[in-house]
Amino acid sequence: MSATWDLPDFDDHEAVHFFRDVESGLRAIIAVHSTHLGPAAGGVRFWHYGDNGRAVTDALRLSRGMSYKNAMAGLPMGGGKAVIQADEARTKTPEMLRAFGRAIASLGGGYVTAEDVGMTDDDMVVIRNETDHVAGLPVESGAAGGDPGPYTALGVFLGVKAAAKRALNVDSLTDVHVAIQGVGSVGGGLAKLLAEEGARLTLADVNADRAKELAAEYDGEAVDTDSILSVEADIVSPNALGAVLDEESISELRCSAVAGGANNQLATPQDGQRIYDRGILFAPDYVINAGGIINVGLEYLGQGDEQEVKARIAKIPDRLEQVWQESAECGDPAADVADRIARRLIARS
Template identity: 40%
Template sequence: MQGMQVWGAMEAGGFEEILYASDPASGLKAVIVLHNTQAGPALGGCRMWNYVSEEEALTDAMKLARGMTYKSAISGLPCGGGKAVIWGDPAKDKSEALFRSFGRVLERMKGRYITGVDLGTTVQDMDFIAMETSHVTDMTGTLGGSGNYTAEMTAYGVYLGIEASLQEAAGSRSLAGKRVAVQGLGKVGYALCRYLRKAGAELLVSDVNPPLTERAVREFGASAVSPGAIYAQDCDVFAPCALGGILNDAVLAQLSCRVVAGAANNQLAGPETAGELQARGILYAPDYAINAGGIIATALELQGRGAEEIRRRVETIGQTLADVYRLARSSGADTAQAADRLAEARLAELAP
């Protein structure tokens, strides 16, 4: 997107601000997108990825920022939505200088955007950012910076959301004997497998990194499936926990499940996909509603809340999804439309 195309996309999507940052000395190339700050400062992680193009980096940031607005709103958090992406290879382009430069960019934004760990960034990276600004989370010594806490809370929320989705689709939230196909075994996907297995689910797992699949087979008694075959597995729940955009026409034609409920952001290839899932008799758990555990944890820690209170708040995700499904039934909307309506209503309530 260039020139007026960017402004048109901003207007159409309700975006407030796009900020580009460059620092040749450190190699920083970043874009920060603020989608909506009606309810409070924009909250959203800092992603570092080796994008194919500037357009791809901007598009990713815009999609993720909008998702953060809706994720915060539907969860009742006094936060807006934003996202930062740094263009570079996280395996070789990182440096203290780069992240401190990014921190200075945040400091100039005066708290309108608060960032944290995301794909391709680490607690150490947040520590470097914190040398230049206080508008950052997930540093050493915080809950978000402790082990895999944020991923754990995200996985816990997804697990509870799967239970709520089974209640809606099958009349019982029990996972005992249910077959769940988990795509992606990173921190969140792996933690989700642990919750599911403890609840008695039978796991089918897939990841592009074979050692992760082997680990899940060994530790959870899961059945390994090749990445290309995971969509067609006969199962009760398909849980996408890798990158977004995977629910396209080709994948929909392969699905053999009652529920799609997972941790990945922006799962739908397009807004019409949720309706197509519904037409196929598949219940879709809107991604930003079910995967909100991490942002709930971050927002509440910023308010000074402790781990027990955060866990109790994450446990409201099941009720949020029940509200979404009830609205979808009563209005005739698909679940993605119902989630948007609920989020927009809550956003209006939270606006000052």
């Protein structure tokens, strides 16, 4: 059996921790990619993986993405990520969450958690009973913190507007056709913001009824999840799970730009080149979806309120434009350019 550091997605991670609490049923992985800029910050994903190897791969890829995301967002935080291996019934108990909190506490502040897929701000309250190294807690109106989803959606919305300006040469989203894959907290919030701007929407989600409901509300169209990426649209916006852009799906794209909030959208490093070769503008996910970590990061650091959070999120289009401009000048894919910039920021060649 290969060691963790022999896995393709191991990127000189500083540490990968495995936790097991028999009494509560907790099985968790905390991957710390880098603490060069500060404590490794990144949410915890509660998910049923088909096998343990997939859970490890997710933790490795997501933690590396958090290093890049936090660096590009200008946060004094490193990158980490946790995954909790859920059973098929998605059984989650307070005892399991408290055990996870104790696992975080054992790292002495090296990792800071918040909610991700399958987790809520109420779950963070339970975890907070065992450790101070947690963000995304319920907060009063006007304060930084709470559910990061709406802030991620806001950043993605601003990124979609930037992509439309760059790829379509338009200043308004009126009648711009956006195909959204995944209409949960982020994708659903994005759909609302886009509809308010007059965009035309095509939606898909594993919860087909949810997609149909939102499509009816926003005068859009709902399609099945198998066809959403090949819909003829101005912009395709992946907002579900990662690795959806591979050789096959990229060949079927019929859009001018891809700009969405899902983490790790590219299945392999070569897929950034494939999108570039097709002349499709790509918004690197960890740049466009940084709104949530900006929110909970400032909460944890005690630096500013909701107004400050939104002011920092408003800078996301400028970061995307920097990546796109450098890509245009050097002829390298936007995904590669963003990686280079992020790695310089965290002092990796």
